[in-house]
Amino acid sequence: MSTGKAVSSGEVDVAVIGAGQAGLSAAYHLQRRGLAYKVFDAEQGPGGAWRHRWKSLRMATVNGISDLPGIAKPDVDPAEPSSEFLTRYFAGYERELGLEVLRPVKVASVEREDADPDGRLRISTSGGGWSAKALINATGTWTRPFWPIYPGRSTFRGRQLHVADYVSAEEFRGLHVIVVGGGISAVGLLDEISQVTATSWFTRREPEWRDAAFDAQAGHDAVALVEERVRQGLPPQSVVSVTGLIWTPALRAAAARGALERRPMFTAIEPDGVRLTDGSLHRADVILWATGFRAELEHLASLHLRGPGGGIVMDGTQVAAEPRVHLVGYGPSSSTIGANRAGRAAVAAILKLPSLRQQQPNPTEPTQTAGTSG
Structure with missing residues (x-):
């Protein structure tokens, strides 16, 4: 069961870092196999990164959320904020299955206890030291927003924020907002913000749009492309980067308002706006960086998993050079499915x-098996 915090240390078969969708899925299968495990979660409560999503991101507009294994999702109200629904769903899941989640516990580092390749790993946390035979890292990306380096960024007199800091469109009413980025978050926020104020959209590449629904085969093909990158040790791309953007009724309405007229990336940031490729100044009050996230893996630094290019060579979920370490929610497994x-x-x-x-x-199956999946 979940506990308020870890107050001791000990040995387990497997340590899981992170209690989002990937971490809870791993915990389910560990428990089902009868392995001794602990899940270390830095959050104050259940829900993972969903706890921090903006309230206007409702279940009707989020990407498809798969049922966690063993217990089906409750009935979904499309109008409910995703942060509220998924926090409630994850909390009930932990409670019904009695998962061993310790929080709030921050993992500071993971090290090899000795030179034995079949030996144990030492996990240093804010609640004590633990020893494990294997590690499943499911820390995701939300805590590491990516801010591109752009000439003059520090001179901008307006407000700059990342998607991770976004609250609502209302705070920008009457201001001109530049949105930078070509992913789902960028176009979703352009739709939302353009309904209350003026916006401009900048991306490095021309976005690719899909008219067809994103079916199971398309998802399989996209995951395979990302999986090939991490198998080669290249830094992972998002699944969306290889699938393109899907036209929805809301986004078609935003396009009709002119909110999705993409501009090529500006050349510099100045105090009152951005300098365009034609040399003119495009004035703005706010720059919203919808530029994605990077995997949160700093606590694994002492294992030296990264290659020269910054990527990690993977074999499925397993780190090729360190079979005791698995990364879930990384690369091809960063999607909800x-x-x-x-x-x-x-x-x-x-x-x-x-x-x-x-x-x-x-x-052994958990006592609650209705609606099983995964």
Whole structure:
């Protein structure tokens, strides 16, 4: 069950860092396999990154959220903020399955205890030190917003914020807002903000739009492309970067208002706006950076997992150079659908480790199995 905080230390078979969708999926499969585990979550309560999403992001407009394994989602009210629904869903999931989640516990570092490749890993946390035979890292990206470096950015007299800091469109009423970025968050916020004030949209590349629905085959193909990148040790791209943007009725309405007229990226930022490629000044009061996130992996730095280009060579969810470490919610498993599959795959691979190969009791189903998936 979830606890307020960790007050002790000890040994487990598997440590899981992060209690978002990927982390909870992994915990479900660990519990089902009878492995000793702990989930360390830095948040104050359930919900993962969804706790921090803006209130106007409602269930009708978020990407499809898969059921967590073992318990189906409650009935969804399309008008409910996603932050409220998913926090409630995750909290009920932890409670009904009695998952071992310790919070708020921040993981500071993960180190090898010795030179034995089949040895244990030392996890240093704000609640004490733990030892594990394997690690599933599910920290996601929300805590590491990416801010591009642009000439003159520090001179801008208006307000700059990242999507991670966004609250509502109302705070920008009467101001001219520049939105930078070519992903789902960028176009969604352009739609929202353009209904109350003037906006401009800048991206590095011309966005690609899809008229067709994003079906299972399209999702499979997109995940495969991202998976190939991480297999080669390249920094992962988002799944959206290879699928394109999907036209929805709301976005078609935004396009009709002129809110989705994309401009090529500006050359510099100045005190009163941005300098365009033709040399003219485009005035603005706000720059909203919808420029994505990077994987939160700083606590794994002492394991030296990254290659020269900054990527990590992966074999499925497993770090190729360190089989005891699995990254879920990374690369191809950063989508809501991929997260569930990755949690299951990570546990299946961990059971093949020499230190755990003999420790395989028969799987037992949780008491609540209605609506099972994943």
